[in-house]
Amino acid sequence: MLEWFNRIVSKTIVSKGTVGSNPTPAAMFNLFKNKKDKEPKNLKEVLRQFEELKKSVEKISQKSKASVQKVGMVRYNPFSDVGGDQSFSIALLDGENNGIVITSLFSRDGNRVYGKSVKNGKSEYSLSSEEKKAIEKAIKL
DSSP states (O other), X not given: OHHXXXXXXXXXXXHHOSSOSSOOHHHHHHHHOOTXXXXXXXHXXXXXXXXXXXXXXXXXXXXXXXXXXXXXXXXXXXXXXXXXXXXXXXXXXXXXXXXXXXXXXEETTEEEEEEEEEBTTXXXXXXXXXXXXHXXXXXXX
């Protein structure tokens, strides 16, 4: 727990910008003090406040797992009559490799866009080799 606390304190102090490189104990306490609580009277109360802070950080960490964290993109030319790699497949995955893969196929006649769901790095729909590569790239991040 001490390692975790030291990382949080150092990052918080630097990001707040109000304490500086040599924080005083009073300044450190003010960073973590809950506005509803009175100043702690003993070590037990200080530890309780740090446990509450740890729980808050863990909740934020859990919520961030559901956001897009991994992106993989492959550009390619699927048609011989179109110049350049104007088509692409892009995978947008969360921390548990769930998300979507979007494919845009560009041709002289127009553009088609396809979307397929991804769960645990796999899709229930058949995937092109480019879509598979985009998912693999995203997972490697």
